[in-house]
Amino acid sequence: xxxxxxxxxxxxxxxxxxxxxxxxxxxxxxxxxxxxxxxxxxxxxxxxxxxxxxxxxxxxxxxxxxxxxxxxxxxxxxxxxxxxxxxxxxxxxxxxxxxxxxxxxxxxxxxxxxxxxxxxxxxxxxxxxxxxxxxxxxxxxxxxxxxxxxxxxxxxxxxxxxxxxxxxxxxxxxxxxxxxxxxxxxxxxxxxxxxxxxxxxxxxxxxxxxxxxxxxxxxxxxxxxxxxxxxxxxxxxxxxxxxxxxxxxxxxxxxxxxxxxxxxxxxxxxxxxxxxxxxxxxxxxxxxxxxxxxxxxxxxxxxxxxxxxxxxxxxxxxxxxxxxxxxxxxxxxxxxxxxxxxxxxxxxxxxxxxxxxxxxxxxxxxxxxxxxxxxxxxxxxxxxxxxxxxxxxxxx
Amino acid sequence: xxxxxxxxxxxxxxxxxxxxxxxxxxxxxxxxxxxxxxxxxxxxxxxxxxxxxxxxxxxxxxxxxxxxxxxxxxxxxxxxxxxxxxxxxxxxxxxxxxxxxxxxxxxxxxxxxxxxxxxxxxxxxxxxxxxxxxxxxxxxxxxxxxxxxxxxxxxxxxxxxxxxxxxxxxxxxxxxxxxxxxxxxxxxxxxxxxxxxxxxxxxxxxxxxxxxxxxxxxxxxxxxxxxxxxxxxxxxxxxxxxxxxxxxxxxxxxxxxxxxxxxxxxxxxxxxxxxxxxxxxxxxxxxxxxxxxxxxxxxxxxxxxxxxxxxxxxxxxxxxxxxxxxxxxxxxxxxxxxxxxxxxxxxxxxxxxxxxxxxxxxxxxxxxxxxxxxxxxxxxxxxxxxxxxxxxxxxxxxxxxxxxxxxxxxxxxxxxxxxxxxxxxxxxxxxxxxxxxxxxxxxxxxxxxxxxxxxxxxxxxxxxxxxxxxxxxxxxxxxxxxxxxxxxxxxxxxxxxxxxxxxxxxxxxxxxxxxxxxxxxx
Numbered sequence: 009x010x011x012x013x014x015x016x017x018x019x020x021x022x023x024x025x026x027x028x029x030x031x032x033x034x035x036x037x038x039x040x041x042x043x044x045x046x047x048x049x050x051x052x053x054x055x056x057x058x059x060x061x062x063x064x065x066x067x068x069x070x071x072x073x074x075x076x077x078x079x080x081x082x083x084x085x086x087x088x089x090x091x092x093x094x095x096x097x098x099x100x101x102x103x104x105x106x107x108x109x110x111x112x113x114x115x116x117x118x119x120x121x122x123x124x125x126x127x128x129x130x131x132x133x134x135x136x137x138x139x140x141x142x143x144x145x146x147x148x149x150x151x152x153x154x155x156x157x158x159x160x161x162x163x164x165x166x167x168x169x170x171x172x173x174x175x176x177x178x179x180x181x182x183x184x185x186x187x188x189x190x191x192x193x194x195x196x197x198x199x200x201x202x203x204x205x206x207x208x209x210x211x212x213x214x215x216x217x218x219x220x221x222x223x224x225x226x227x228x229x230x231x232x233x234x235x236x237x238x239x240x241x242x243x244x245x246x247x248x249x250x251x252x253x254x255x256x257x258x259x260x261x262x263x264x265x266x267x268x269x270x271x272x273x274x275x276x277x278x279x280x281x282x283x284x285x286x287x288x289x290x291x292x293x294x295x296x297x298x299x300x301x302x303x304x305x306x307x308x309x310x311x312x313x314x315x316x317x318x319x320x321x322x323x324x325x326x327x328x329x330x331x332x333x334x335x336x337x338x339x340x341x342x343x344x345x346x347x348x349x350x351x352x353x354x355x356x357x358x359x360x361x362x363x364x365x366x367x368x369x370x371x372x373x374x375x376x377x378x379x380x381x382x383x384x385x386x387x388x389x390x391x392x393x394x395x396x397x398x399x400x401x402x403x404x
Numbered sequence: 405x406x407x408x409x410x411x412x413x414x415x416x417x418x419x420x421x422x423x424x425x426x427x428x429x430x431x432x433x434x435x436x437x438x439x440x441x442x443x444x445x446x447x448x449x450x451x452x453x454x455x456x457x458x459x460x461x462x463x464x465x466x467x468x469x470x471x472x473x474x475x476x477x478x479x480x481x482x483x484x485x486x487x488x489x490x491x492x493x494x495x496x497x498x499x500x501x502x503x504x505x506x507x508x509x510x511x512x513x514x515x516x517x518x519x520x521x522x523x524x525x526x527x528x529x530x531x532x533x534x535x536x537x538x539x540x541x542x543x544x545x546x547x548x549x550x551x552x553x554x555x556x557x558x559x560x561x562x563x564x565x566x567x568x569x570x571x572x573x574x575x576x577x578x579x580x581x582x583x584x585x586x587x588x589x590x591x592x593x594x595x596x597x598x599x600x601x602x603x604x605x606x607x608x609x610x611x612x613x614x615x616x617x618x619x620x621x622x623x624x625x626x627x628x629x630x631x632x633x634x635x636x637x638x639x640x641x642x643x644x645x646x647x648x649x650x651x652x653x654x655x656x657x658x659x660x661x662x663x664x665x666x667x668x669x670x671x672x673x674x675x676x677x678x679x680x681x682x683x684x685x686x687x688x689x690x691x692x693x694x695x696x697x698x699x700x701x702x703x704x705x706x707x708x709x710x711x712x713x714x715x716x717x718x719x720x721x722x723x724x725x726x727x728x729x730x731x732x733x734x735x736x737x738x739x740x741x742x743x744x745x746x747x748x749x750x751x752x753x754x755x756x757x758x759x760x761x762x763x764x765x766x767x768x769x770x771x772x773x774x775x776x777x778x779x780x781x782x783x784x785x786x787x788x789x790x791x792x793x794x795x796x797x798x799x800x801x802x803x804x805x806x807x808x809x810x811x812x813x814x815x816x817x818x819x820x821x822x823x824x825x826x827x828x829x830x831x832x833x834x835x836x837x838x839x840x841x842x843x844x845x846x847x848x849x850x851x852x853x854x855x856x857x858x859x860x861x862x863x864x865x866x867x868x869x870x871x872x873x874x875x876x877x878x879x880x881x882x883x884x885x886x887x888x889x890x891x892x893x894x895x896x897x898x899x900x901x902x903x904x905x906x907x908x909x910x911x912x913x914x915x916x917x918x919x920x921x922x923x924x925x926x
Contacts, residue, residue: 197814
């Protein structure tokens with residue numbers, strides 16, 4: 009079991025004694041908005057875990073949250089969107105390239121600037137955990153990584169089919185609440201988040217946050233253990249339900265939020281009461297260090313930047329030096345290679361070497377990078393038959 | 405009987421050996437930071453002591469002894485002294501040299517007690533004049549608090565070290581400034597990417613030309629070369645057309661200009677950020693510096709601070725992201741009919757002055773105000789003074805050591821608790837090399853060799869990150885014990901039933917035989 013309650017305190021003594029100041033809230037009360045939240049950037053990880061056409065509503069859920077988060081300011085480079093199936097181009101979609109979230113096809117949440125980072129079969133428990141913990145192979149591009157640091161607030165939204173203590177991925181594997189709690193603990197150990205908001209819209213969703221034990225986590229779920237989350241918005245033309253209730257009312261709530269609004273988390277907890285949702289939404293804030301009443305919605309859903317005016321400048325009195333001669337002259341040495349300089353076609357086809365020639369190619373690369381590289385390749389073709397031909401074909 | 409050990413062996417996970425004891429020792433690490441400082445007494449402070457050897461002292465004494473009748477030479481005397489001093493002695497990284505001059509000397513301007521130059525030297529003016537009878541030790545004891553203060557400004561103070569550890573040990577912040585400083589500067593990373601972007605929302609009116617390569621080479625490159633021991637830097641530049649700010653500036657008729665007030669600045673960055681690219685190949689943090697030339701209809705554009713005063717630099721920055729500067733060009737073309745588009749050559753000195761200041765802030769070169777009575781030489785074209793570099797190196801080394809220590813101890817804890825993770829040999833070797841590098845770094849810090857300590861701490865942090873984030877360390881197989889029983893019982897229980905029954909039979913037969921034997925004996 010992963011529950012461990014030892015906190016290792018690292019004592020580093022310098023020549024001077026460290027004195028621990030006890031004042032906690034005073035500083036933050038006096039300071040402005042800059043210091044209230046302690047985060048400098050926002051990330052969002054939005055995951056839809058179900059396949060098949062009849063789970064259209066889960067994809068619509070995720071895409072609607074994606075739209076809201078983008079509208080409130082988080083850019084695509086900081087959103088990891090994982091959709092387990094492609095509803096927009098599904099052959100059962102009567103309106104291809106669209107995913108609607110309101111009945112009567114009022115709102116198309118797919119549009120033309122959706123950046124899906126993990127699609128289809130790439131959405132697995134393993135990839136999800138790899139994204140969270142950062143243990144991705146070195147070849148993973150930047151857009152598929154969660155490059156958060158210790159001052160990032162992360163929003164994690166999961167939707168799909170779930171049960172008591174697990175969430176189903178791709179209809180074939182599950183992630184359990186213990187694994188999720190362990191993943192968050194590893195994120196905390198590596199300080200990959202400042203604060204984390206976890207929202208889950210599945211049946212029995214509250215069981216997924218029962219096992220969390222890392223600090224600074226806040227969790228919301230659409231239903232308690234033993235309850236089912238219900239769907240909403242049945243559309244007769246498309247033939248499936250378009251949204252889930254909890255997410256639908258969550259999005260109605262988010263429509264009123266704009267980047268500079270001051271609504272706090274306590275209002276988010278009141279979204280979708282039992283009368284509207286039929287299930288009882290739950291939340292968990294005991295691991296969260298700040299008071300939820302002082303946490304802004306835009307701390308997680310939006311990306312409000314902290315800004316400081318630049319007061320100082322440096323007086324640069326020396327005039328600009330010209331670029332050193334070395335760099336300039338290398339530029340001029342660049343040769344242009346022509347297609348006709350290759351071996352004649354007959355030689356290539358018949359693989360008969362008529363004469364020996366030496367190719368000397370000088371490639372110079374000048375980047376605006378701080379280093380300049382000079383590569384010089386010299387190849388000699390002799391009378392040996394096959395390999396040199398291939399070398400020549402590869403050079404040019 | 406054969407099957408049980410075979411089954412045990414084939415189902416166990418390969419775990420290479422890790423130096424757990426050493427890792428546990430690291431958790432209770434105590435690091436001693438030592439700096440080297442030398443105090444030199446010049447003549448006139450103490451007649452006896454001032455005659456010590458050293459050509460730098462001789463030069464300083466000469467300057468002091470010169471006839472200072474002309475007033476115009478006084479103001480630059482300390483600069484000249486500083487220059488001549490450090491051409492002679494190259495003090496090693498991490499050390500501080502303090503020259504003590506007499507109270508009445510005119511080397512320093514009036515009201516200034518301490519002068520800190522570009523390199524690692526400081527000139528300290530003696531306090532109240534001392535009677536001749538005092539010896540070396542007493543003089544030193546008298547001056548020690550002031551020398552300590554000088555060294556704290558030039559090397560590190562305990563607030564700096566606390567700030568460097570702020571993510572490991574979340575202490576309550578001592579002040580607003582230290583919290584802002586720790587949030588603003590980037591965490592220690594092996595590399596950074598710097599991107600300079602020119603935003604031209606109105607290409608029909610302005611044809612902009614900026615010599616970014618030359619400017620980077622002249623102004624930014626010296627700073628980055630100096631920072632080379634800390635991290636690798638890669639620089640890109642780009643020009644974006646039709647990139648608007650997301651905020652509408654307000655027209656201020658009193659100034660006849662458009663203004664952006666401080667509250668709306670926070671919303672400027674997000675719409676622009678979507679259009680800035682980034683290098684897909686690396687995961688290094690990116691610093692963005694944007695130069696925005698307002699379109700002809702919204703020129704000139706000034707930034708106002710919270711007190712509604714125009715900002716001199718016309719620029720703002722966002723912590724851990726970068727900076728934006730607004731460059732007004734409307735005064736470069738007259739009010740008459742100039743043919744559009746107007747060719748504009750951007751004055752890179754002014755622009756780079758602002759970007760350099762922002763870059764310094766982003767990288768953690770603190771610009772906390774000096775204590776009263778201190779005169780700190782501004783860094784000028786070099787971008788960074790040697791003692792500022794030392795400050796950065798101290799805090800980075802401590803940060804690296806702390807981060808590597810926590811990484812490796814939490815990794816050991818994790819691997820200890822979850823028995824199902826496979827530990828490959830390469831991870832074990834990374835962990836061992838981290839432990840060695842950490843021990844070496846701590847030893848070098850105690851000895852006061854800052855350069856070596858930084859190098860070892862960088863190696864330690866690289867190895868620890870590689871070990872922690874190795875893709876093979878994924879614990880997917882959460883097997884609670886009840887599930888293990890649930891898997892094995894249906895397999896083994898039917899097999900076990902006849903085995904158990906036959907064992908019972910054998911045991912009862914053996915007992916019967918023993919009874920027979922006993923009854924036979926009787």
